[in-house]
Amino acid sequence: MSAQSLGWHDAQDDSERRRVRRAMxxxxxxxxxxxVALVISPPAFFEPIPQAISVELxxxxxxxxxxxxxxxxxxxxxxxxxxPKPPAEQAAPEPPAPAPPKPKAPxxxxxxxERRPEKKVKxxxxxxxxxxxxxxxxxxxxxxxxxxxPAKKPAKEADESLSYxxxxxxxxxxxxxxxxxxxxxxxxxxxxxRTTPTSGNAPESRAGVSLNAEDAAWGLAVRRKVGGNFVMxxxxxxxxxxxxxxxxxxxxxxxxxxxxxxxxxxxxxxxDFALLAVVKAAPLPxxxxxxxLFLLFSAEDY
Amino acid sequence: xxxxxxxxxxxxxxxxALAAVIGPPTAARAQGLEEERGxxxxxxxxxxxxxxxxxxxxRFAEVGPPVGAERVAALRDEVDRxxxxxxxxxxxxxxxxxxxxxxxxxxxxxxxxxxWKQSGADAVVQGELKRAETRLRADLRIWDVARCxxxxxxxxxxxxxxxxxxxxxxxxxxxxxxxxxxxxSSTEIAYISDxxxxxxxxxxxxxxxxxxAATRVNSLKMFPEWVPDGSxxxxxxxxxxxxxxxxxxxxxxxxxxxxxxxLFTGRPVYRGRFDPTGEELAVVSSxxxxxxxxxxxxxxxxxxxxxxxxxxDITPAWSPDGRQIAFVSDRSGSPQLYIMNxxxxxxxxxxxxxxxxxxxxWSPDGRWIAxxxxxxxxxxxxxxxxxxQINFPVIQHPKSDEGxxWSPDGRKLAFSSSRRGRYDIYVAxxxxxxxxxVTESAGSNIQPAWGPHPR
Numbered sequence: 001m002s003a004q005s006l007g008w009h010d011a012q013d014d015s016e017r018r019r020v021r022r023a024m025x026x027x028x029x030x031x032x033x034x035x036v037a038l039v040i041s042p043p044a045f046f047e048p049i050p051q052a053i054s055v056e057l058x059x060x061x062x063x064x065x066x067x068x069x070x071x072x073x074x075x076x077x078x079x080x081x082x083x084p085k086p087p088a089e090q091a092a093p094e095p096p097a098p099a100p101p102k103p104k105a106p107x108x109x110x111x112x113x114e115r116r117p118e119k120k121v122k123x124x125x126x127x128x129x130x131x132x133x134x135x136x137x138x139x140x141x142x143x144x145x146x147x148x149x150p151a152k153k154p155a156k157e158a159d160e161s162l163s164y165x166x167x168x169x170x171x172x173x174x175x176x177x178x179x180x181x182x183x184x185x186x187x188x189x190x191x192x193x194r195t196t197p198t199s200g201n202a203p204e205s206r207a208g209v210s211l212n213a214e215d216a217a218w219g220l221a222v223r224r225k226v227g228g229n230f231v232m233x234x235x236x237x238x239x240x241x242x243x244x245x246x247x248x249x250x251x252x253x254x255x256x257x258x259x260x261x262x263x264x265x266x267x268x269x270x271x272d273f274a275l276l277a278v279v280k281a282a283p284l285p286x287x288x289x290x291x292x293l294f295l296l297f298s299a300e301d302y
Numbered sequence: 303x304x305x306x307x308x309x310x311x312x313x314x315x316x317x318x319a320l321a322a323v324i325g326p327p328t329a330a331r332a333q334g335l336e337e338e339r340g341x342x343x344x345x346x347x348x349x350x351x352x353x354x355x356x357x358x359x360x361r362f363a364e365v366g367p368p369v370g371a372e373r374v375a376a377l378r379d380e381v382d383r384x385x386x387x388x389x390x391x392x393x394x395x396x397x398x399x400x401x402x403x404x405x406x407x408x409x410x411x412x413x414x415x416x417x418w419k420q421s422g423a424d425a426v427v428q429g430e431l432k433r434a435e436t437r438l439r440a441d442l443r444i445w446d447v448a449r450c451x452x453x454x455x456x457x458x459x460x461x462x463x464x465x466x467x468x469x470x471x472x473x474x475x476x477x478x479x480x481x482x483x484x485x486x487s488s489t490e491i492a493y494i495s496d497x498x499x500x501x502x503x504x505x506x507x508x509x510x511x512x513x514x515a516a517t518r519v520n521s522l523k524m525f526p527e528w529v530p531d532g533s534x535x536x537x538x539x540x541x542x543x544x545x546x547x548x549x550x551x552x553x554x555x556x557x558x559x560x561x562x563x564x565l566f567t568g569r570p571v572y573r574g575r576f577d578p579t580g581e582e583l584a585v586v587s588s589x590x591x592x593x594x595x596x597x598x599x600x601x602x603x604x605x606x607x608x609x610x611x612x613x614x615d616i617t618p619a620w621s622p623d624g625r626q627i628a629f630v631s632d633r634s635g636s637p638q639l640y641i642m643n644x645x646x647x648x649x650x651x652x653x654x655x656x657x658x659x660x661x662x663x664w665s666p667d668g669r670w671i672a673x674x675x676x677x678x679x680x681x682x683x684x685x686x687x688x689x690x691q692i693n694f695p696v697i698q699h700p701k702s703d704e705g706x707x708w709s710p711d712g713r714k715l716a717f718s719s720s721r722r723g724r725y726d727i728y729v730a731x732x733x734x735x736x737x738x739x740v741t742e743s744a745g746s747n748i749q750p751a752w753g754p755h756p757r
Contacts, residue, residue: 226345231349233480276446294344
């Protein structure tokens with residue numbers, strides 16, 4: 001039985017091998033042709049790449065950046081708000097629950113799904129990498145605005161893959177003008193949360209901005225460096241304190257001006273320890289590009 | 303499991319914080335600065351390493367009449383011990399010092415910040431000691447080493463012969479300057495001990511020093527409760543076969559002895575707890591054989607009945623704003639926690655799990671109610687939030703852990719535990735970590751009541 005099937009397989013393999021050999025020959029031929037073509041006419045293929053890189057570098061400094069483009073995009077994106085703000089009230093609004101400390105054992109009672117907080121932010125990045133990839137492959141110099149909206153439209157149709165802009169818009173809307181209270185009263189669950197079970201070990205993505213490999217590596221380095229300088233007395237833990245610090249960094253990672261508290265945790269002492277961590281950690285690892293950066297400091301090390 | 307349960311809260315907060323941050327159109331967005339690759343990623347920073355915040359407490363300079371080198375050195379040790387106990391800001395080990403450990407007189411406002419940074423100090427405490435007869439005055443200057451900035455100055459006065467106390471007052475002040483919340487190493491715990499044969503009221507500092515009896519009448523004492531200003535302790539004692547309310551006082555302004563007993567003549571009083579103002583008490587007394595809650599003015603007034611149910615209603619616990627009372631009732635068939643307004647309205651059941659829940663006490667920040675719950679014949683300590691949605695164990699042990707009480711900074715719990723066989727008083731961080739036994743005498747030590755900050 002086994003011998004038979006072995007023989008059968010052999011026969012099959014023979015024809016297979018023949019086909020593979022033919023394919024290999026074709027493949028090698030194509031490669032050689034390609035290589036020859038490349039050697040003969042290198043500029044057409046090689047030039048765009050260095051160009052794209054240099055453009056990246058030039059595009060960095062803020063002054064050079066075109067001022068107009070983004071604002072209109074944003075406005076355009078906001079009219080169709082219904083999409084990002086799904087009316088579905090799957091989760092009945094519940095009173096905000098205080099953040100528990102590190103429990104030694106499971107929290108009772110919690111219907112976890114209902115209370116899982118807003119994950120919309122997290123969805124945002126999913127779209128972005130494609131955009132980024134596109135930006136990288138395409139010759140950068142001729143970059144035009146029109147490119148962006150098309151990239152976003154499909155996102156609106158597919159509920160799960162909201163673009164960054166859309167996510168932000170919807171958050172703007174949901175949170176309204178002043179969100180101080182929301183921030184201080186921890187985690188009121190929002191209706192219509194699209195929850196994917198935590199992809200939790202990519203914490204950067206939680207912040208809602210796309211991450212290419214470069215950004216991710218840099219983000220990790222920053223988290224390590226700033227986190228290592230984030231030393232605070234222990235009595236801030238267990239209260240769910242979160243402070244948002246805004247800072248601006250040079251191409252070398254040095255601070256421009258003083259970091260500032262963008263959104264207070266409500267405890268000025270805690271805010272100050274967050275600021276101190278940034279000051280102590282400066283200069284930050286060389287960023288992929290200079291600009292404005294937000295750091296969210298949490299008192300908890302879950 | 304812990305991660306699962308807590309992560310969502312963090313990410314919720316984070317989402318909100320992020321949204322709040324990005325909400326207003328910021329300069330960068332308006333400019334379209336990062337056309338190509340988007341803005342720099344927003345990053346979360348958490349204190350992932352276990353590095354503690356460390357303060358170097360220097361040897362204080364003597365100013366004026368000599369205090370004595372030994373005293374100065376001893377005081378510094380006591381400050382370090384106080385910091386250790388509060389465990390908010392930890393003392394930097396002396397071996398790590400790269401800079402001189404002697405404080406200059408405070409007239410000199412200098413600090414070698416670079417060297418202290420290298421030593422691993424996050425804060426440096428300089429000080430001066432002055433003697434005025436039997437008193438010592440310690441002036442402090444606290445430095446933020448990273449910014450090389452003087453944080454704040456202050457002073458503490460204490461008894462020259464009670465260096466442990468002065469040191470702890472200094473330690474608590476250091477914590478306050480650095481965090482906005484005073485440390486608790488100078489606070490006291492009242493408790494009941496039968497080490498002399500009968501159950502008497504005792505007082506000790508929160509770290510277990512200076513244990514002493516506060517009553518000596520040779521009758522059964524129970525349930526100590528502090529007057530909110532710390533001037534006196536309320537307790538239950540039996541007199542003429544009937545339990546009633548008594549005060550033991552260390553203030554000339556508070557008269558010790560029985561209180562409010564004329565209001566409850568002929569009826570037992572099982573428990574009393576002051577509201578946060580100290581003006582009124584929630585009292586447990588008996589009506590037709592069932593324990594009920596009453597509200598009484600401290601100066602005496604017709605008791606106002608808050609509960610009315612044939613089941614027993616006991617152990618009132620005030621919310622820190624004084625608006626609500628949590629208590630224990632067995633009206634459902636088993637002891638469970640309930641909450642009501644201070645006038646008895648809006649009564650709601652709080653716990654629905656566990657067959658025996660008792661001894662509620664409200665955290666100083668109002669966010670939690672600690673209580674004991676029976677698990678397999680012994681008690682564990684759990685926290686529940688006043689809305690009843692979050693409920694979880696913090697102190698668990700095969701032996702019984704009972705009668706929780708909060709430190710005034712809300713960071714620690716004291717409780718009695720039989721984990722060594724006899725009951726002793728233990729202190730732990732409110733999340734159940736760092737369990738520390740603070741009594742070790744013979745006999746049982748039970749019913750701790752953590753006092754307020756000394757005034």
